[in-house]
Amino acid sequence: MTEAVPLAEIYRGKFLESLHLGHAVVSRADGEIVEAWGDPDLVVLPRSSIKMMQALPLLETGAGSDLSTERLALACASHSGERRHVEKVGRWLADLGLDEHALCCGPQVSRNPELRDQMIRSGEPVTRLFNNCSGKHAGFLTVARHIGAGLDYVDPENPVQKQVREAFEDMCGEDSPGFGIDGCSAPNFAASLKGIAIAMARFAVAGHGSGARDTAAARLRDAMIEHPELVAGRGRACAQLMQAAKGRAAIKTGAEGFYTAILPELGLGVALKVADGATRASELAIAAILVRLGVLDPKDPIVASFLHRPILNWDGLKTGFERPAEGLLPA
Template sequence: MGSPDTLVEVWRGPFAESVHSGHAVICDGTGQIVQAWGDPAAVVLPRSSSKMIQALPLLTSGAADAVGLDRRRLALACASHQGATIHVEAVADWLAEIGMGEDALRCGPQVSRDDDLRDAMIRANEAPCQLHNNCSGKHAGFLTLARHLGAGPEYIEPDHPVQRAALEAFEMTTGETSPGFGIDGCSAPNFAATMQGMARAMAWFAGANTRSDTASQAAARLVEAMMLHPEMVAGEGRACTRLMRAASEPVALKTGAEGYFVAILPRRGMGIALKIADGATRASECAISAILVRLGVLDPANPEVQAFLNPPETNRRGIVVGDIRPVSGLADGGGV
């Protein structure tokens, strides 16, 4: 991996106490680099930022239409959701409609990240289940595809038809042969790509509504679903949801673990991929906000944007002692 560039600084009083470096690439509709920071050839696992790619075969196979999935559930198939009641109930209903239950999932249980639901479950002495897993929507999509294909129940195995279809979609959209995969937190394979490859894939999604082939029509439906239902993609308080709502033009945003973030800009036919080298979410949220401010997609004065672009650092008495900020010039470089 080539050298990353410093993208985010953490200030305490007059001192830059910490810095976060990373890679970021903006691609146009031809897959060419418009602007980049760090190493566009760096090979990285995109983690959950690749979920809309993993969801493509759900539509291209006809499985989604065969069971009548609406746009809310298509957004959920691309989600790293909060595990709030709206997410848990939606996945449970989806599974019931395809004749399956929570036990068919292979993502593992996870404590809800929704404070109200988590606290209510603790008071009721209720244990979290797989429905609360932030990837349960993606896995409901995997199950729907496996059922449609008549494939076996272990849909997370790398040689399963579901994962072979996901790899085919991944290599088609990135324009690369993936060098391999790691096993994600939800037990599914997560395929690696270069930073340019992921930005190219997001640009391909961004231009999908201008093309008529089956894969592009499927991609356009997924992007539309994410933009129409940002609450299903992440949840209240989360960067993906809040920044999609705050944007001045339609944009689909998707975070990934270990400091990954992607953006799809349909009006511009552009895609963005971002990776913070040390995996810090605070830095990936700041840096993606800065790049979107740079492009004029986000208003830096909007409090929803400020919450991620320049969040304050407070001490235990609630006193503001510093802030997190993009490096000079990242957000205000005059566009690209």
């Protein structure tokens, strides 16, 4: 097995204090690996980085054929629990004749610090709508209602999840060896890292073929690109990097150091896993790979901030910096 390689370096002064190792793959839709670091065959749980695959049945079944691009973006989102996210998902559920109690994801405090503190001061309850996956779950409920499935839609034996698994395996081009239960209670199917990259590449080239899956993949990809702050939130790495890419990429984070990217102009997909699960490392690494591929401009101030991120101490003094490993950046 190919060993994990350096993806991100953490310096304090001139000393390399920490080193994050991991694996990454850049692939074409036909399975050709363009570039790889570490082990492309590593079996991984991609977590929230593949929500666009979990949303495919929403369009393939016809359940979401008339949904706005905002709702499609929310179906692919790990949103920050900002007011706009919560209100939009709430209206979506109301249109289904449901409320937040139908969501199988648990309650989660807002990831927006100002709103979180305001809610604490006012005693406003935290509901399931604030969960970062509430948009994905609204999509699951939409499918369940459309096909007449039970509302226990996170059960792996529910027809909704059976359709998700079929779509996931088809896009990855391999059978999944199983699943883990995600933070939102939905099954998260495993695949090889290269399988995930191939799936992202298939999203990249979608819209030029035929069939419901091709059309669905193109609509979901384009919705993500159109609404980066609904996919993530203000100031989040996903949103910032998509905005910096200026329509050239759909970029999605997942828990435990995972990232994916869909690159329509290049017809490429990217999948990245940091071995120790560090989000700080996955953000640096995905930015570097997208610079390497010419999708991001290293001179863009936002992009540059991911290529050399200062570390400040409690007194505001710069004590070090974080950067991608040298092997990821172009020569």
